[in-house]
Amino acid sequence: ETGVTQTPRHLVMGMTNKKSLKCEQHLGHNAMYWYKQSAKKPLELMFVYNFKEQTENNSVPSRFSPECPNSSHLFLHLHTLQPEDSALYLCASSHGGGLNSPLHFGNGTRLTVT
């Protein structure tokens, strides 16, 4: 049990589909993150939410749309994706507010775009 739960664990979608990834944290943290992990590339920061406010959008294409309704939940809405978007999408949380604490990661969603 990592304290950060991601669903689904695996997702296969066509390029015209719309789907959403869900992340929930039970750690009382105030910051939540989306990272993309592709083969042979470093983890790429996508979005950061701090106290429900988006504080980082790392030049992510608009076909990825995050939503953070409260400090415990984070979504990543997907539409008209490309095959190169296939990757492991990791959600993470931390105390936030510059408290120098590590990120706690979920198990990720393995996304395949066909």
Next chain:
Amino acid sequence: ELKVEQNPLFLSMQEGKNYTIYCNYSTTSDRLYWYRQDPGKSLESLFVLLSNGAVKQEGRLMASLDTKARLSTLHITAAVHDLSATYFCAVEINTDKLIFGTGTRLQVFP
């Protein structure tokens, strides 16, 4: 653009041996983190280094930070098979923004 580079990218070592993984970064930061990832699993936090000269040890792993050289090391002492995993360093450049290194895949064999 911030670069966080790890060396080596792949390390195959025999049980009982010692080795060091290096993490170099290209911008000023005094906060660095080390994570471990097992195949098919999530990332697990190992060490949090918050100042120049910080040294942390846990079991056979020891991490250090030299902010002036922009270098962190992860030293492995007397490696065992259970240490086989991918190790990432991550540099904090703004409040709550972590940039990860390329990762070092470690394999320990008998």
